[in-house]
Amino acid sequence: MALKDLLIICGGEFLIINWIEGLDRCFAGLQKSLTSIRSLKGDRKYYEYRRTALPYIVWITENLKYGDLSSLSLDYESYILECSAGSRPESDFARLRQSLFNQPVTTILAADLETQLQASQTIQSHPNMKDVGSPHYVKKASYYHHYAGLPRPSQLSTMDPSNKKLYGDALRAHTLLTRKLGSVGLLYLLFKDYYGFTGVKQLWKSLPFATRFLTKMKVNRLFGEVFVKKYHGRYGTNKIIDRLLEESGWYVTEDVDFRTGAVRKILLDYYSGLWKYHNAVKTALEEYDKSRKIYETLTPERITYLRTGLEQLRDAYRVLSIVGRLNPATDFRSGNRLGKIPTDLDYNNFEQTMKKLGFEPELPTFEIEHCDKCSGKGGSSNRVCNTCQGWGVTGLPSSVKRLIPKMMYSSQDVSSYKKQDALERGYNYIYGRLNFGRTEQTDYQIESIDQMLTALDLLEKGIKPKV
Ligand SMILES: [Zn+2]
Numbered sequence: 268m269a270l271k272d273l274l275i276i277c278g279g280e281f282l283i284i285n286w287i288e289g290l291d292r293c294f295a296g297l298q299k300s301l302t303s304i305r306s307l308k309g310d311r312k313y314y315e316y317r318r319t320a321l322p323y324i325v326w327i328t329e330n331l332k333y334g335d336l337s338s339l340s341l342d343y344e345s346y347i348l349e350c351s352a353g354s355r356p357e358s359d360f361a362r363l364r365q366s367l368f369n370q371p372v373t374t375i376l377a378a379d380l381e382t383q384l385q386a387s388q389t390i391q392s393h394p395n396m397k398d399v400g401s402p403h404y405v406k407k408a409s410y411y412h413h414y415a416g417l418p419r420p421s422q423l424s425t426m427d428p429s430n431k432k433l434y435g436d437a438l439r440a441h442t443l444l445t446r447k448l449g450s451v452g453l454l455y456l457l458f459k460d461y462y463g464f465t466g467v468k469q470l471w472k473s474l475p476f477a478t479r480f481l482t483k484m485k486v487n488r489l490f491g492e493v494f495v496k497k498y499h500g501r502y503g504t505n506k507i508i509d510r511l512l513e514e515s516g517w518y519v520t521e522d523v524d525f526r527t528g529a530v531r532k533i534l535l536d537y538y539s540g541l542w543k544y545h546n547a548v549k550t551a552l553e554e555y556d557k558s559r560k561i562y563e564t565l566t567p568e569r570i571t572y573l574r575t576g577l578e579q580l581r582d583a584y585r586v587l588s589i590v591g592r593l594n595p596a597t598d599f600r601s602g603n604r605l606g607k608i609p610t611d612l613d614y615n616n617f618e619q620t621m622k623k624l625g626f627e628p629e630l631p632t633f634e635i636e637h638c639d640k641c642s643g644k645g646g647s648s649n650r651v652c653n654t655c656q657g658w659g660v661t662g663l664p665s666s667v668k669r670l671i672p673k674m675m676y677s678s679q680d681v682s683s684y685k686k687q688d689a690l691e692r693g694y695n696y697i698y699g700r701l702n703f704g705r706t707e708q709t710d711y712q713i714e715s716i717d718q719m720l721t722a723l724d725l726l727e728k729g730i731k732p733k734v
Contacts, residue, residue, distance in 0.1 A: 353562025402540030437533035466542035589707035591698040599687035645674025
């Protein structure tokens with residue numbers, strides 16, 4: 268390995284493999300023989316060019332694999348993203364930190380409904396809470412038959428009559444049933460045969476064992492008093508609810524729709540919202556605190572270090588993008604086994620770019636010859652060349668053959684989808700996607716490095732240098 272690997276550990280968990288002076292050492296200039304290619308014409312120019320470039324290609328496929336580079340990119344990206352997230356001011360999270368939903372589940376459930384709904388309304392507009400289902404009624408115009416959480420009494424007046432009746436019943440049921448069973452008791456009653464509802468199970472499970480145990484005893488005793496048989500499913504639960512409401516002075520008619528589930532679903536949605544809000548607030552704060560710690564490891568010196576590393580990584584992608592384009596790309600699925608040769612290569616540009624990147628690695632040495640039998644094409648449109656077996660050159664060591672795409676593949680080479688796929692994936696790991704001379708993958712990586720550098724600039728502005 269020509270690159271000098273260095274390790275940095277950031278924020279305890281992040282491992283970044285960087286090279287600082289590695290590329291300087293490996294890159295430095297290009298063989299003069301490339302210059303002579305300029306005078307050649309047509310196809311010959313490409314083949315001679317490829318032959319000359321082969322040692323470079325081999326070196327790069329062994330040392331700058333796309334797969335390795337992209338995993339390095341991901342390490343940089345996660346670190347920079349963590350730093351960006353951690354650079355947000357504490358005040359952005361004050362509303363969440365002070366919220367009832369940052370308390371243990373027992374405390375949240377023990378609060379009265381008005382306090383819970385007020386607390387969720389307070390944080391509803393926070394960016395971290397926007398897509399989280401609230402325990403508080405939020406009108407969802409686009410969802411037919413989608414129930415929302417419980418409304419505050421003031422919201423009832425603006426609802427259309429059918430919703431007003433439904434949500435009014437749900438509110439009243441909540442008041443009467445929690446008076447009888449407590450909030451945890453009602454949760455258990457609703458949950459015991461309806462545990463598929465997202466979040467309700469987690470809410471129940473995050474209560475202390477003793478609370479759950481005593482609640483179960485209390486609620487199940489009710490069932491024992493009413494029913495002789497042990498299990499009645501939802502029917503049994505509805506009967507208990509009816510009885511509890513009747514005892515509270517609300518004589519249940521078919522209007523209170525526990526049987527078809529509407530009121531029950533509103534209540535379940537409210538409980539599920541309590542969990543989702545608690546979970547979202549806790550997660551947001553934990554993530555922020557974690558990012559904050561990582562952000563604190565970002566010193567001006569480290570920014571410089573990261574920037575240099577990213578710029579070198581970008582250079583490496585550029586080199587890879589160039590050699591990727593030098594290789595004959597073959598669309599196996601189209602049935603054509605002959606590699607498509609890129610025609611838009613700018614040789615002068617290649618030489619200049621390599622020089623600029625300081626490309627001077629210790630190249631592998633081997634004698635290869637341009638195959639005159641097939642004019643370097645690897646074969647005709649249906650026969651692979653006997654002399655070079657499709658490589659377009661002779662004398663390639665076998666270790667090199669697996670790194671470089673052939674000019675033409677035999678029908679044996681690509682006889683199954685599995686073989687085609689293995690070939691494609693092998694080359695993609697080395698070059699990024701080899702796609703008819705186009706280089707979307709490396710282009711994308713270069714673009715994302717530019718974005719990371721911009722993010723670093725922004726972070727740098729926020730950090731005061733140490734005096
Ligand atoms: Zn040949």
